[in-house]
Every structure is written in C-alpha cells, then in structure tokens.
Amino acid sequence: MIPGSYEQILEMISKNTNLSVDEVERQIEAKRAKLSGLISKEGAAQIVASELGISFDKQKMKISELLTGMKKISIVGKIIKINRVIEYNKNGRQGKIGSFNLADDSANIRVVLWDTNHIELIEKGTIKEGDSVEIEGGDVRNGEIHLSAFAELKKTDVTFEKIQETPVTHEKNISEIVVNENVVLRSFIVQIFGPNFFFVCPECNKKVASENTCSEHGTVVPNKKAIVNFILDDGSSTIRCTLFDEQIRKLATDAELESSETFMAKRDELLGKEFIIEGNARKSNFSGETELIANALHEVNLDELVKKLEA
Numbered sequence: 253m254i255p256g257s258y259e260q261i262l263e264m265i266s267k268n269t270n271l272s273v274d275e276v277e278r279q280i281e282a283k284r285a286k287l288s289g290l291i292s293k294e295g296a297a298q299i300v301a302s303e304l305g306i307s308f309d310k311q312k313m314k315i316s317e318l319l320t321g322m323k324k325i326s327i328v329g330k331i332i333k334i335n336r337v338i339e340y341n342k343n344g345r346q347g348k349i350g351s352f353n354l355a356d357d358s359a360n361i362r363v364v365l366w367d368t369n370h371i372e373l374i375e376k377g378t379i380k381e382g383d384s385v386e387i388e389g390g391d392v393r394n395g396e397i398h399l400s401a402f403a404e405l406k407k408t409d410v411t412f413e414k415i416q417e418t419p420v421t422h423e424k425n426i427s428e429i430v431v432n433e434n435v436v437l438r439s440f441i442v443q444i445f446g447p448n449f450f451f452v453c454p455e456c457n458k459k460v461a462s463e464n465t466c467s468e469h470g471t472v473v474p475n476k477k478a479i480v481n482f483i484l485d486d487g488s489s490t491i492r493c494t495l496f497d498e499q500i501r502k503l504a505t506d507a508e509l510e511s512s513e514t515f516m517a518k519r520d521e522l523l524g525k526e527f528i529i530e531g532n533a534r535k536s537n538f539s540g541e542t543e544l545i546a547n548a549l550h551e552v553n554l555d556e557l558v559k560k561l562e563a
Contacts, residue, residue, distance in 0.1 A: 261297045261319050268306045276300065294319055316358035316420070320430060322392040328410050329354035329361075330384050332417050334374055350374050354385070354397070355415040362432075363387070367401040384410045394535070395432025421530060427488035429533045431542055436530045438552065442490070443483035444519045447500065447509050450477055478509050484529065484544070492536070493529065493544040502549070526552040 262280075266273045276297075283296040291299075298321050312326050333353040340347055350365035352374065365371050373379045389403035399405060419434040429435055451474035452459055453466035460466050460474045477497040484493050500509070503522065508514045531546040 258293050258297065258319075260317060261294065261301070264317065265297065265301050265304065265306060269304055271304075295321055298322070314358040315354070315356050315361050315416075318361065318392050318397070320392050320395060324389045325392060325397070326386075326388050327354075327356075327390070327397070328384065328386045328408055329356040330412050330415050331379065331381050332360060332415065334379075334381050335362075337371060337375060352379075352381075354387075355412075355417055357412060357414055357416060359416050359420045360418075361395070361397055363390070363397045363399065365399050365405070367399065367403075369401070370399055370403075370405050373405065379405075379407060384408050384412065386410070395430060419532075425488040426484065426486050426491045429491065429542060429544075431533050431535050433533045434531070435533060435544070436528065437484065437486060437491075437544070438526065438528055439484040439486035440524060440526050441482050441522050442485045442524070444480065444522060445482075446480040447478045447504075447515065448480075450479065451475065452477055491542065491544050492539075493531065493546050495546045495549070499546055499549055528552055 262273050262276050265271070265276045269276070271279075279300050280293060280296045283300055284291060284293065287296070298319075312328065315327065315329060318325060318327070331352050332355045335351045335353070337348050337350045340349065347366075348368065348371050350371040352363050352365075354361055354363050365374070379385055384407065386406055386408040387397065387399065387403065390397040390399050391403075392398075421434045421436055424433070424435045424437065426437060426439065450459055451464070453469055453472050454475050455469045455472065456466065458466060458468070460472060464471055464474055466472050478500050479497070480495045480500050482493040482495065484491050495503075504515065504518050508518045527549050528551075529544070529546050530548040531544040533542055533544055535541070536543045
C-alpha cells in the first residue's frame with residue numbers, strides 16, 4: 253500500500269519554497285478551477301509543484317511520501333516478498349510481469365516490473381527476499397511503483413534497523429479512498445447482495461473446477477466458501493464492499509447463509525447498522541469502479557467511540 257496523502261505533498265511543496273501551506277493550497281485550488289475541476293487535488297498539486305520548479309527526480313524519498321502520479325522517483329528499500337512472475341498473452345502480445353513488495357521504515361509498497369532485464373533479476377535470483385535495492389526512475393501509478401525499461405533497479409549495501417512490514421492503514425472517508433490503499437472506514441450498510449458460494453482446494457485454498465479438480469492437487473473434496481457484497485455509505489460517498497468467508501461467519505451462521513429465508517432475516521437485521529471496516533481498495537475489473545475488499549470488521553461500539561473522542 254502507498255499511504256501518501258494530499259497533505260503530505262502540500263508540506264513537501266511548502267518545504268521546497270518560501271510559500272506557506274495555505275498559499276500552496278490556494279494555488280492548487282486555482283489550478284483546479286482553471287481546469288474546470290477535471291483533475292484531482294493530487295494531480296493539480298503535481299502541476300503546481302512543476303510550475304514552481306520543484307522536481308522529485310533523483311530526490312531520495314520515503315515510501316510514505318510517495319503519491320500516485322509522481323514520475324522518476326528515487327527510493328531505497330528492503331524486499332520483503334517476491335511474487336510469482338506472471339506470463340500473459342493479450343491482444344496478440346506476449347510477455348511477463350514481475351513484482352515484489354518493498355519496505356522501508358515508513359511504509360511498504362508493491363513494485364511492478366515490466367522490463368525483461370528487471371524480471372530476470374528475480375528469475376535468476378540476482379535479487380531476492382531480504383535484499384536491499386535502489387530504484388531510480390520509477391513511476392507511481394495507482395499506489396504502486398512501476399518500472400519501465402528506462403528505470404534502474406540494483407542492489408545496495410544500505411541496511412535498515414527496522415522496516416514497516418505490515419500494511420499501513422489510514423482512517424478515511426469513502427470519498428477520499430485511493431486505489432491500493434489499506435483503509436479503515438466507519439460506515440453504514442445500506443444494501444446487501446448474496447450470499448454466493450464457491451469451492452476451494454483444502455490443500456492450497458485455490459478455486460477448483462466444477463469437476464472438483466485442483467490444478468496442483470488433482471481431484472479433491474473441496475471446501476465450500478461464501479462471499480457477500482455490501483454497499484457502504486458514510487455520508488461522503490458510497491462504495492461496494494466484498495466480504496469473504498471468514499469475515500462473513502462473524503455476521504451470520506452456516507444455517508443463516510445456507511437458507512435464503514433465514515438470510516433474508518439476517519439481512520434485514522444488518523441493514524442500517526454502522527460498522528468499522530478495514531480493507532484494501534481495488535479497481536473492479538468488471539465495473540472499473542473502486543471497491544473495497546474487507547479483511548476485518550466489527551460493529552461500532554458507542555461507548556468505546558466516546559472514550560476515543562474524549563481522549
């Protein structure tokens with residue numbers, strides 16, 4: 253996840269100029285107004301930074317300082333996970349995509365590799381989990397660092413006493429969510445769809461074919477999993493939220509899920525309730541809209557909320 257925020261880029265521009273944060277923000281709003289509001293605050297901030305002669309090119313940055321839209325960033329971090337290289341064949345084009353998760357002491361982020369030379373560094377074990385690497389010329393897109401053939405990726409001797417391995421989560425309104433962020437929302441359930449069911453291999457937890465066959469383990473006795481979709485509303489906007497089996501079981505029993513009649517009663521009970529939901533924001537392949545994949549939720553406890561506000 254990339255936790256950078258609009259407020260951070262305001263401070264970065266102010267720090268590199270003699271302008272106050274308020275003056276920088278006025279320039280950003282003026283730029284948005286000139287463009288008829290067709291650009292985000294973050295995008296307008298990038299333009300204002302460029303017009304003020306501020307470049308992040310070659311400037312070493314922390315992962316927490318990165319913002320979607322930044323170009324030619326320079327960063328150092330430690331590889332905490334190398335992901336499987338994916339081969340694709342789309343519209344007559346073949347290729348590979350590599351990726352790894354990079355962390356420093358401020359946050360962590362996914363790095364996506366498009367160049368075959370960079371991907372070979374993973375495939376040949378030249379860079380591996382636990383190595384520190386330096387990136388020059390990466391672009392930040394949708395909360396990830398993307399490396400083209402013009403970017404540089406190399407090992408470095410820089411060491412880290414501590415790194416942020418767990419995802420950094422931010423409390424946000426729905427209207428503020430950015431793709432690939434890990435967020436915490438306080439919102440109401442206003443619609444419920446499902447449940448739907450699918451089957452997974454008991455060994456690897458991958459989805460199995462209709463013949464109960466797993467691509468890795470052959471014929472298996474699959475486990476049945478549930479999926480439910482919500483529409484959440486926090487007053488700022490709405491978002492579709494997907495809840496998978498483990499979290500669903502915190503809200504409904506097996507008997508309630510299996511019977512449409514009993515689930516209708518459970519649905520009526522849940523509609524209008526307020527929850528704290530933690531999850532990852534993703535772009536839906538189907539609708540193209542931002543949606544939330546929930547990994548934890550609990551009902552709002554008013555007594556705890558009052559104590560928190562008082563503190």
